[in-house]
């Protein structure tokens with residue numbers, strides 16, 4: 001019962017019924033008024049004609065009047081009263097005369113004009129009765145010599161109104177029924193489309209058929225827009241789903257490689273008796289693979305946390321200048337091994353609001369890349385500055401640079417420019433995607449500019465603390 005169709009139809013029916021009823025009442029009242037005025041005018045006119053056709057000096061019904069009244073005998077009754085209230089004449093269709101009421105008499109005598117009232121006939125029938133004076137002028141004064149009356153049955157008038165009422169009820173019911181029927185047909189048509197859409201949406205959801213799309217109705221109405229919006233949502237879901245699947249495949253592949261190497265080396269070592277030196281070598285190699293694996297899982301965990309909205313675990317005041325010094329100090333060992341020097345230029349503090357561990361990870365990843373991918377003898381410079389409400393850290397190296405076609409993909413997960421070279425350092429291509437995820441979580445932006453043979457510059461821009 002609580003369906004959209006039911007509620008809409010109920011609302012529409014109630015509304016139409018109220019509107020039609022109000023209209024009907026208005027029409028009936030107006031018509032009743034008009035009919036009443038019409039009847040009154042008729043009896044007044046006839047009474048007036050009668051008064052004029054009567055000889056005023058000695059009121060009496062003229063013979064020709066009988067025929068005039070005869071023609072109308074079904075509807076009109078006429079009477080003539082003398083000034084004493086004595087009945088002079090009455091039409092033949094009136095069995096018992098209607099009495100000349102005191103009210104009519106007084107009203108006519110004082111106003112010298114007509115009087116109209118509703119009176120009850122002897123047989124109980126209601127009649128509308130007009131009384132007008134029969135008079136003549138003597139010495140400039142009006143002398144009333146009698147009363148001319150004309151009456152009509154109220155029943156006649158009621159019959160006309162009854163017919164009108166019947167038509168109003170029939171018309172009203174027909175209107176409500178027609179509105180209801182048309183609304184039902186239209187609704188059924190629309191709701192069929194909605195039902196079909198929700199059925200396909202259900203199938204898509206239940207069976208995970210993300211490739212399928214809803215049917216978009218040809219007419220460009222609300223339903224078509226809804227279907228299009230839903231399809232756009234499906235497009236985005238499908239894209240997200242594909243990305244996730246690719247990520248999973250890449251992650252499994254990256255995890256499998258060191259495991260395969262590990263297994264191969266152990267199997268070869270176990271094939272026959274080895275010397276202590278041989279075993280040490282195998283174990284050392286195994287340790288390298290395990291380090292690669294733990295770094296990879298650590299990076300995957302960092303990404304998963306950032307995806308889950310936990311990129312900023314703590315909110316504290318972090319001075320990026322101090323953090324750069326710290327990162328340079330921690331990576332001094334790697335810098336020494338790579339033969340690449342690190343220079344920090346951080347003249348003033350640049351304080352941001354964020355998670356110091358996450359921000360250290362960002363800077364360390366960028367510096368690590370610069371150290372790794374630059375040839376010996378080159379240098380890495382970290383510059384910290386504040387620019388219009390933002391704290392900016394630039395990590396610049398004078399290494400080989402990155403070809404322009406790779407730049408748009410650099411922050412994608414598992415993307416490496418030179419796979420072989422990256423793997424040499426145990427890189428899986430996650431470093432920069434972690435950088436981007438964490439910087440975005442802090443409300444900042446990271447960008448890259450690079451020229452082959454000249455070097456690369458990564459720029460991290462974070463909102464300065466206190467300014468949003």
Ligand SMILES: Nc1ncnc2c1ncn2[C@@H]1O[C@H](COP(=O)(O)OP(=O)(O)OP(=O)(O)O)[C@@H](O)[C@H]1O
Pocket residue numbers: 299365369370373374397399400401402410415416417418422426427428429430431432433456
């Ligand atoms: N400073 C740089 N100079 C030259 N190439 C770079 C530089 N930084 C990054 N790259 C290129 O971008 C790729 C992606 O870097 P990213 O840090 O995401 O992955 P990775 O260093 O290969 O692996 P991971 O950081 O997960 O250990 C690298 O493989 C490398 O080819």
Ligand SMILES: [Mg+2]
Pocket residue numbers: 365368369427430431432
């Ligand atoms: Mg890296």
